[in-house]
Amino acid sequence: MENTVNTDYILELKDVSVSYGGGRNAVDKVSASVSPNTVTAIMGPSGCGKSTLLRAINRLHELYRDITTTGDIFLKGQSIFRMNPMMVRRLAGMVFQRPNPFPTMSIYGNVLAGYRLNNIPLSKAEKDCVVEKSLREVNLWDEVKDSLGKKGTFLSGGQQQRLCIARTLALRPELLLMDEPTSALDPISTARIEELILELKKEYTIVIVTHNMSQAARISCNSMFMYLGELIEFGPTKQMFTKPKDKRTEDYLTGSFG
Amino acid sequence: MKDRLFKAGLLAAACMIVLLTAAIVYGLVVRSMDAFERFGIAGFISSSAWDSQTDDYGALPFIAGTVVTATVALVLCIPFSLSVSLFNGEYFRGRKLAVVAGSIIDLLAGVPSIVFGLWGFYTLRPVLVAAGISGQGFGILLASTVLAIMIVPYSSSLSAEFIAMTPAALKEGAYSLGATRMETIRYVSLPVASSGIFASYILASGRALGETMAVTMLIGNTNNIPRSLSDTGNTMAGIIANQFGEAGGLKLSSLMAIGLLLFLLTAAVNLVAKYIMKIVSR
Amino acid sequence: MKKAFFASPAYRSAKSRAFFIAVCLFSTAAMAPLFLILWELVEKGHRQFRPELFTHVAPTSMEAMLARISGEAIPGGILNGLTGTLTVLTIAILMAIPLGIWTGIYLAEKRGMLMARLVSSLSDLLQGMPSIVVGVIVYVWVVRPMSSYSALAGGVALAVMMLPMVVRSTEESLKMLPVSLKEAGLSLGGSYMSVVLRILLPSAFSGLFTGALLAISRVMGETAPLLVTILGAATVNWDISRPVSSVPLLIWEFYNDPNLVGLIWASSLLLLLAVLGINILAKSIASKWKIQ
Numbered sequence: 024m025e026n027t028v029n030t031d032y033i034l035e036l037k038d039v040s041v042s043y044g045g046g047r048n049a050v051d052k053v054s055a056s057v058s059p060n061t062v063t064a065i066m067g068p069s070g071c072g073k074s075t076l077l078r079a080i081n082r083l084h085e086l087y088r089d090i091t092t093t094g095d096i097f098l099k100g101q102s103i104f105r106m107n108p109m110m111v112r113r114l115a116g117m118v119f120q121r122p123n124p125f126p127t128m129s130i131y132g133n134v135l136a137g138y139r140l141n142n143i144p145l146s147k148a149e150k151d152c153v154v155e156k157s158l159r160e161v162n163l164w165d166e167v168k169d170s171l172g173k174k175g176t177f178l179s180g181g182q183q184q185r186l187c188i189a190r191t192l193a194l195r196p197e198l199l200l201m202d203e204p205t206s207a208l209d210p211i212s213t214a215r216i217e218e219l220i221l222e223l224k225k226e227y228t229i230v231i232v233t234h235n236m237s238q239a240a241r242i243s244c245n246s247m248f249m250y251l252g253e254l255i256e257f258g259p260t261k262q263m264f265t266k267p268k269d270k271r272t273e274d275y276l277t278g279s280f281g
Numbered sequence: 282m283k284d285r286l287f288k289a290g291l292l293a294a295a296c297m298i299v300l301l302t303a304a305i306v307y308g309l310v311v312r313s314m315d316a317f318e319r320f321g322i323a324g325f326i327s328s329s330a331w332d333s334q335t336d337d338y339g340a341l342p343f344i345a346g347t348v349v350t351a352t353v354a355l356v357l358c359i360p361f362s363l364s365v366s367l368f369n370g371e372y373f374r375g376r377k378l379a380v381v382a383g384s385i386i387d388l389l390a391g392v393p394s395i396v397f398g399l400w401g402f403y404t405l406r407p408v409l410v411a412a413g414i415s416g417q418g419f420g421i422l423l424a425s426t427v428l429a430i431m432i433v434p435y436s437s438s439l440s441a442e443f444i445a446m447t448p449a450a451l452k453e454g455a456y457s458l459g460a461t462r463m464e465t466i467r468y469v470s471l472p473v474a475s476s477g478i479f480a481s482y483i484l485a486s487g488r489a490l491g492e493t494m495a496v497t498m499l500i501g502n503t504n505n506i507p508r509s510l511s512d513t514g515n516t517m518a519g520i521i522a523n524q525f526g527e528a529g530g531l532k533l534s535s536l537m538a539i540g541l542l543l544f545l546l547t548a549a550v551n552l553v554a555k556y557i558m559k560i561v562s563r
Numbered sequence: 564m565k566k567a568f569f570a571s572p573a574y575r576s577a578k579s580r581a582f583f584i585a586v587c588l589f590s591t592a593a594m595a596p597l598f599l600i601l602w603e604l605v606e607k608g609h610r611q612f613r614p615e616l617f618t619h620v621a622p623t624s625m626e627a628m629l630a631r632i633s634g635e636a637i638p639g640g641i642l643n644g645l646t647g648t649l650t651v652l653t654i655a656i657l658m659a660i661p662l663g664i665w666t667g668i669y670l671a672e673k674r675g676m677l678m679a680r681l682v683s684s685l686s687d688l689l690q691g692m693p694s695i696v697v698g699v700i701v702y703v704w705v706v707r708p709m710s711s712y713s714a715l716a717g718g719v720a721l722a723v724m725m726l727p728m729v730v731r732s733t734e735e736s737l738k739m740l741p742v743s744l745k746e747a748g749l750s751l752g753g754s755y756m757s758v759v760l761r762i763l764l765p766s767a768f769s770g771l772f773t774g775a776l777l778a779i780s781r782v783m784g785e786t787a788p789l790l791v792t793i794l795g796a797a798t799v800n801w802d803i804s805r806p807v808s809s810v811p812l813l814i815w816e817f818y819n820d821p822n823l824v825g826l827i828w829a830s831s832l833l834l835l836l837a838v839l840g841i842n843i844l845a846k847s848i849a850s851k852w853k854i855q
Contacts, residue, residue: 081457083453107573109459109460109572109576110459112456112458113458117457119453123450123453125454125468126451127475136455136458136468137459139468140455140464140465141458141570142464143570144569144570187454191457194458194459284756287755287759288755290665291668294668295666295670295679295682298666299681299682301689302689304700305689305692305696308703308704309700309703312703360589361589361593362593364587364588364593365589367586368586368587368590382594385594388597389594389597391780391781391784391839391842392597392835392839393783393786393811394786394787395814395815395818396604399814399818399831400599400600404603430593433593461576462579464579484691491691491694491695492693493693493786493787498818518787521695521696521791522695522791525699525790526791526794537703540695540699540700543693543695544692544696547692548692550691551687551688551691552688
């Protein structure tokens with residue numbers, strides 16, 4: 024399998040299926056490839072398995088019993104199932120639907136949480152540097168630089184989500200996985216996160232799950248459309264929105280269902 | 282009409298609780314008066330005397346013994362009860378194994394104090410003697426060890442609930458940054474649940490402070506301030522249980538005074554725990 | 564180099580694994596005493612566990628000594644303790660359960676009101692009260708005025724201990740009922756009293772029953788409060804105004820008498836089995852009820 028992998032792609036999915044035990048697969052034989060420095064949107068009606076697919080890339084399903092993942096996923100040409108799960112999760116950073124800053128840690132501590140959790144010791148100067156750089160990357164530095172010692176939970180929802188992105192970026196991941204990162208946010212915060220994603224594209228590769236078609240159109244280069252666990256269509260976003268190949272994609276994009 | 286009578290009945294029942302509490306406090310205070318008048322409150326608390334000949338009594342050795350045994354028991358119980366709460370609230374949460382383990386721990390809470398005392402006396406004491414910790418085995422260490430076992434159910438079951446309440450989103454956040462399960466527990470689950478865990482340990486220590494039979498069977502019942510873990514001593518509950526039957530006059534009043542102090546001590550401890558719990562659950 | 568080692572995934576995984584194993588070991592150790600205690604009681608007490616245990620009163624120290632000298636088993640049983648425990652528990656149940664349920668209803672119905680908050684805090688206070696203090700206070704209010712130790716005093720002491728537990732369990736099980744249940748009853752024109760008594764209480768019955776059983780099992784093995792309230796008696800006595808014995812009290816007496824000490828195991832085994840049995844019964848009722 025390994026020698027068939029094209030290392031030009033940063034992420035390759037091969038026949039990935041996820042089952043919650045019994046019944047239909049939540050994700051069924053999805054194959055796709057993602058090139059570096061792109062934004063890939065995963066769209067589809069709720070319950071189509073888009074979040075489940077994203078979480079499989081982070082190997083989060085292993086935390087729960089009764090969830091089995093089959094097929095193979097390659098990160099920079101290496102199968103993630105042959106890597107240490109902790110390594111996988113560090114290389115593929117995850118941003119969740121609802122902002123989840125650690126309530127017991129300060130803003131400063133939250134940005135450095137990855138280092139602390141991974142037992143990587145840093146000097147004070149290194150810490151300050153990582154915190155400032157990461158917070159600047161998410162355009163949060165100016166807003167919080169005077170209250171780094173405060174708890175992260177005091178921030179607004181949008182700020183919290185940017186803090187969570189900073190927390191993920193601090194570990195310098197190869198890939199950024201975002202699971203509907205703006206679904207819990209107001210329009211203004213959403214716009215700021217979208218701007219941020221476009222900026223981050225220069226340095227990172229992003230896969231983002233969204234139920235918002237216009238968001239996908241605004242920020243993504245490529246799009247996947249999933250329906251009932253299957254990958255129906257995958258291609259450049261522009262093409263998908265203007266000339267969808269599949270009837271189901273067209274129905275979804277025109278609002279006939281979902 | 283009937284409804285009003287019914288509601289009045291409910292209120293009357295509730296008033297009984299208030300009355301009962303008032304009667305308890307009043308009875309203890311009135312009966313302790315003689316001792317407090319004779320020795321003074323501060324004098325009684327700070328005196329180490331316990332002499333029927335000269336009718337001179339003080340509570341210090343018993344207060345010390347109570348606080349020391351409860352504290353040592355609390356420290357000893359932490360590794361065990363924290364393990365049990367992680368076992369039930371994190372590693373095996375919602376699974377059959379956790380239900381079984383939880384039931385066993387609950388049953389342990391039901392074992393009568395006197396049975397724990399017998400077990401400590403006949404099984405644990407010889408172990409301490411063989412280990413050369415103290416000649417007879419009796420003392421703070423023996424009493425605290427048995428106390429620790431007795432309070433594991435109280436501290437662990439509440440802590441497990443608080444640990445289980447840690448939001449999955451936070452744990453996933455930690456895992457997604459590459460943390461191991463232990464690191465997630467250490468840096469996320471435990472800090473998030475910390476106040477609840479703290480409160481459950483305070484509640485457990487309230488149990489330890491008031492425990493009577495097991496402690497009195499194991500601590501050695503000597504009226505001195507314990508100097509070391511292998512030293513013997515006595516607790517407030519212990520001295521009351523041992524000497525109440527034969528006491529009269531000033532001695533009885535002194536025992537009542539110790540009872541009042543013990544009541545206040547446990548009430549304060551429980552109040553603090555309940556207060557923290559209230560804040561946490563909000 | 565050293566830094567890299569401690570941060571290496573393999574090292575950290577191993578550490579996490581080791582921590583899990585430690586948690587399992589410590590948990591097992593925490594549960595072990597239950598089985599160790601049961602084993603010891605069975606091993607040492609099964610020979611004394613015979614019909615005589617239930618039909619004869621406890622022997623005197625002299626009888627036991629003579630038996631020991633001639634190498635026979637200690638004669639007698641714990642009948643006086645069993646009847647005493649029965650009497651004292653019955654008195655406690657009759658007092659604590661009606662009052663506790665009544666108060667629990669009050670708390671569940673008037674939640675949030677000042678009086679309810681006060682009563683709720685006070686019942687917490689009572690629940691945390693050391694058992695010996697309960698004994699002492701009953702001595703003051705019951706034994707002294709009656710100028711005699713008595714089964715009644717013991718019953719009052721155990722009732723004081725049971726009361727807060729019954730109040731809590733009643734309140735909790737009533738609060739778990741959906742509000743719609745009460746509204747439905749009232750909308751059908753039922754009076755407040757009949758809705759509470761005919762609809763709410765029966766719906767919460769298994770919760771109340773479980774709570775009462777757990778409360779009984781908790782006070783059944785209590786020794787300290789009885790020590791200063793019932794005194795103990797060598798014969799079977801059904802008069803509640805006079806001293807009686809009880810099983811835990813007999814164990815305490817046997818423990819303190821070198822001639823009788825052989826009897827502690829069978830009596831403790833009986834006591835423990837009764838307590839655990841009631842506990843398990845209560846739990847199984849609770850779990851059956853939850854499924855429905």
